[in-house]
Amino acid sequence: MCTSIFSIAAVLVLLAQAGYAQVGISNSIATLKASSFVGTSTANSYPPAGTTVNSVLFPPESVVGFPGPTPTGAEPAAAQTAPAYPYNNGPSNQFPLVAPQPWGSSSSFGQPFDITKYWGNLSPWYSVSSADYGLPDASPLIPEGCNIVQMYLLYRHGARYPTTGAAPSIFAQKLLNVTQAGGFSVTGELEFLSQWTYKLGAELLTPFGRSQNFNLGVAYRQLYGELLNNFTAAGTLPVFRTESQDRMVKTALNFAAGFFGVPEYQNQVNIDILVENPGVNNSGAPYEVCTNSNVASRGSIGSTAATAFANTAFNATIARLQSQATGVNFTSTDIIAMLQLCSYETQALGYSAFCGLFSEEDFLNYEYYFDLSFYYNNGPGSPISAAQGKGYLQEWVARLTQSYPTAQSALNLTYDNNTTYFPLNQSIYADATHEVVVLDTLTAFNLTALFNGPPLSPTSNQHRNSFVASKLVPFATHFTTQILECPAYSPTRQLRFIVNDAVVPISDSHPGCPVDPNGLCSFDNVVSVLQKRIAEIDFNYDCFGNYTAKAGVDYNGRAPKS
Ligand SMILES: *[C@@H]1O[C@H](CO)[C@@H](O)[C@H](O)[C@H]1NC(C)=O
Numbered sequence: 001m002c003t004s005i006f007s008i009a010a011v012l013v014l015l016a017q018a019g020y021a022q023v024g025i026s027n028s029i030a031t032l033k034a035s036s037f038v039g040t041s042t043a044n045s046y047p048p049a050g051t052t053v054n055s056v057l058f059p060p061e062s063v064v065g066f067p068g069p070t071p072t073g074a075e076p077a078a079a080q081t082a083p084a085y086p087y088n089n090g091p092s093n094q095f096p097l098v099a100p101q102p103w104g105s106s107s108s109f110g111q112p113f114d115i116t117k118y119w120g121n122l123s124p125w126y127s128v129s130s131a132d133y134g135l136p137d138a139s140p141l142i143p144e145g146c147n148i149v150q151m152y153l154l155y156r157h158g159a160r161y162p163t164t165g166a167a168p169s170i171f172a173q174k175l176l177n178v179t180q181a182g183g184f185s186v187t188g189e190l191e192f193l194s195q196w197t198y199k200l201g202a203e204l205l206t207p208f209g210r211s212q213n214f215n216l217g218v219a220y221r222q223l224y225g226e227l228l229n230n231f232t233a234a235g236t237l238p239v240f241r242t243e244s245q246d247r248m249v250k251t252a253l254n255f256a257a258g259f260f261g262v263p264e265y266q267n268q269v270n271i272d273i274l275v276e277n278p279g280v281n282n283s284g285a286p287y288e289v290c291t292n293s294n295v296a297s298r299g300s301i302g303s304t305a306a307t308a309f310a311n312t313a314f315n316a317t318i319a320r321l322q323s324q325a326t327g328v329n330f331t332s333t334d335i336i337a338m339l340q341l342c343s344y345e346t347q348a349l350g351y352s353a354f355c356g357l358f359s360e361e362d363f364l365n366y367e368y369y370f371d372l373s374f375y376y377n378n379g380p381g382s383p384i385s386a387a388q389g390k391g392y393l394q395e396w397v398a399r400l401t402q403s404y405p406t407a408q409s410a411l412n413l414t415y416d417n418n419t420t421y422f423p424l425n426q427s428i429y430a431d432a433t434h435e436v437v438v439l440d441t442l443t444a445f446n447l448t449a450l451f452n453g454p455p456l457s458p459t460s461n462q463h464r465n466s467f468v469a470s471k472l473v474p475f476a477t478h479f480t481t482q483i484l485e486c487p488a489y490s491p492t493r494q495l496r497f498i499v500n501d502a503v504v505p506i507s508d509s510h511p512g513c514p515v516d517p518n519g520l521c522s523f524d525n526v527v528s529v530l531q532k533r534i535a536e537i538d539f540n541y542d543c544f545g546n547y548t549a550k551a552g553v554d555y556n557g558r559a560p561k562s
């Protein structure tokens with residue numbers, strides 16, 4: 001392969017711009033004598049001999065039940081109907097989606113604007129830079145002088161259809177009602193609406209969504225596969241966990257398929273499917289028992305703040321689109337629905353005509369709408385988020401300390417008190433969940449660097465807080481803990497937290513953790529800080545208490561005392 005020095009320099013500049021630490025490049029020229037083992041073969045052999053999954057103890061979806069609603073949508077037909085072919089020469093996190101440039105944008109304004117990074121929890125996940133949270137030199141690569149001994153992964157399902165009764169289907173119903181009551185007319189940019197049908201189902205993973213979880217499994221095998229040798233040595237298969245909702249089961253299966261291969265995954269990992277249903281304890285679906293999560297003045301203050309913001313942020317857009325339609329009146333709710341249709345149709349059908357209706361400013365406002373919703377529903381601005389994230393936090397500490405948890409959260413002791421379903425000695429843990437739970441968890445872990453700055457302004461984006469929803473709660477978002485053995489450090493057992501490839505600093509939030517350019521802190525210290533955090537989160541009060549919360553406050557995820 002012939003690579004010019006200019007293209008190497010260009011790549012380094014790109015990497016530096018993307019916020020990645022440069023690999024050390026030395027000018028010194030050393031002569032190294034080859035080691036005596038050069039050329040010998042090395043190999044590992046997973047799965048352990050004689051192991052097999054246990055489908056009685058770990059029954060499949062068809063036996064567990066509680067899949068939730070599963071309405072299908074229309075088959076995608078992008079080869080026939082998309083305005084452009086999805087060539088595989090763009091960002092790999094988008095293939096095979098087509099994402100157009102925003103309305104009114106011009107290539108003369110420099111970098112193309114990537115609309116998919118402004119869709120909040122509907123964005124496909126993308127690598128986030130450690131520099132965004134204060135660690136400009138950190139990389140998710142294991143720091144020099146350290147070895148990985150254990151990896152914990154909490155990850156979200158990939159792209160799905162809208163949830164039942166979400167804005168896009170209501171918008172479709174509104175147009176249907178108008179159509180049946182005499183019709184409406186459109187012109188210009190809205191012409192496509194004269195032929196539009198609603199093709200989305202509900203709740204289920206889309207083909208692209210499946211690929212996100214499959215690819216995450218491939219990536220994690222590539223990054224951490226060596227840790228399977230611990231299972232081989234022990235003669236045991238790992239237990240991975242998920243919830244009973246259909247998309248959650250499929251998420252875990254696609255992850256496992258990517259990680260272990262098809263069809264090997266069917267016999268190389270036990271997948272524990274925990275029931276997700278109202279009233280049932282489940283750390284992966286804590287809102288099913290935390291009843292304050294659905295109370296407007298408590299768990300959903302973010303939704304209210306986001307709606308109020310949307311009511312004033314899109315006036316110019318409403319006016320522009322309204323001027324191209326008669327017989328139907330657009331509201332800010334419709335604008336949000338159409339922006340969501342851009343996100344959902346793109347990830348279900350391969351492209352969406354709705355995307356081209358909106359300007360760069362509209363997409364920035366759309367992201368901020370999600371920022372408000374998530375910061376105040378599931379981030380530090382929520383009174384219930386720490387309580388909801390406490391279940392996974394307790395499970396995480398239980399695994400680190402090898403001692404079973406007590407029930408002071410939504411975790412389910414029937415499983416978490418049992419070595420079969422909740423082993424405490426794995427080198428790899430992989431739990432699938434929902435984005436709200438991932439954010440609840442980050443709040444419960446007190447990772448305040450992710451929310452650095454004053455509480456988000458309900459009226460406009462002041463850009464003074466490090467929190468951006470699409471960076472933390474996108475489709476297939478993932479929160480990783482690396483447990484490391486670092487002879488160069490004292491104590492040698494260290495750990496660190498990584499969200500979507502960004503290393504999170506904890507020196508300001510976890511007392512006793514030093515400032516470290518790689519985000520490392522002593523294992524024992526983090527455990528003791530988080531045990532205090534568990535003790536201070538009052539699950540019963542936050543989830544069942546009688547108090548009133550409001551947007552505009554950083555509660556550190558915990559309910560006010562009145
Ligand atoms: C559509 O019409 C039905 C029947 O009148 C009504 O119940 C529903 O609320 C309407 N939906 C919308 C979004 O306008």
Ligand SMILES: *[C@@H]1O[C@H](CO)[C@@H](O)[C@H](O)[C@H]1NC(C)=O
Nearest residue numbers: 230231234235236419425426
């Ligand atoms: C974990 O411990 C159990 C016994 O309690 C043992 O059967 C199993 O092999 C161990 N697993 C690993 C990965 O070491």
Ligand SMILES: *[C@@H]1O[C@H](CO)[C@@H](O)[C@H](O)[C@H]1NC(C)=O
Nearest residue numbers: 273274275279280281412414
């Ligand atoms: C624990 O989970 C099981 C099945 O997932 C469920 O049947 C049981 O009701 C749960 N326990 C509680 C207390 O919710």
Ligand SMILES: *[C@@H]1O[C@H](CO)[C@@H](O)[C@H](O)[C@H]1NC(C)=O
Nearest residue numbers: 310311312313314315316332
């Ligand atoms: C946008 O329109 C709403 C409702 O018509 C109005 O209350 C609000 O003040 C307007 N906002 C701006 C920024 O013009």
Ligand SMILES: *[C@@H]1O[C@H](CO)[C@@H](O)[C@H](O)[C@H]1NC(C)=O
Nearest residue numbers: 178183184326327328329330
């Ligand atoms: C749209 O709003 C105008 C007044 O603002 C009203 O006269 C008209 O009936 C509305 N049209 C529909 C279809 O609701």
Ligand SMILES: *[C@@H]1O[C@H](CO)[C@@H](O)[C@H](O)[C@H]1NC(C)=O
Nearest residue numbers: 281407409410411412413414
């Ligand atoms: C279920 O969660 C509640 C806390 O909401 C706890 O008191 C109870 O012990 C838990 N039950 C089980 C079986 O985990």
Ligand SMILES: *[C@@H]1O[C@H](CO)[C@@H](O)[C@H](O)[C@H]1NC(C)=O
Nearest residue numbers: 404405406407413414417418
């Ligand atoms: C957990 O299981 C052990 C036995 O394995 C039992 O002694 C203990 O009481 C159980 N704890 C709870 C909270 O159910």
Ligand SMILES: *[C@@H]1O[C@H](CO)[C@@H](O)[C@H](O)[C@H]1NC(C)=O
Nearest residue numbers: 057414415417418419420421
């Ligand atoms: C753990 O679960 C297994 C399988 O269901 C069961 O046989 C065993 O009794 C449970 N152990 C405890 C301590 O409950």
Ligand SMILES: *[C@@H]1O[C@H](CO)[C@@H](O)[C@H](O)[C@H]1NC(C)=O
Nearest residue numbers: 149150227229230425426427
């Ligand atoms: C996995 O195996 C490695 C190498 O033997 C060891 O250093 C590490 O502690 C093991 N991890 C766990 C969780 O047992």
Ligand SMILES: *[C@@H]1O[C@H](CO)[C@@H](O)[C@H](O)[C@H]1NC(C)=O
Nearest residue numbers: 446448508509510511532533
């Ligand atoms: C959480 O982080 C904040 C700083 O952001 C710190 O003041 C607080 O003590 C931390 N809480 C715990 C339990 O460590």
Ligand SMILES: *[C@@H]1O[C@H](CO)[C@@H](O)[C@H](O)[C@H]1NC(C)=O
Nearest residue numbers: 297544545546547548561562
């Ligand atoms: C909750 O508190 C409010 C204000 O103090 C009070 O009006 C209300 O009756 C209380 N509700 C319950 C169920 O205790």
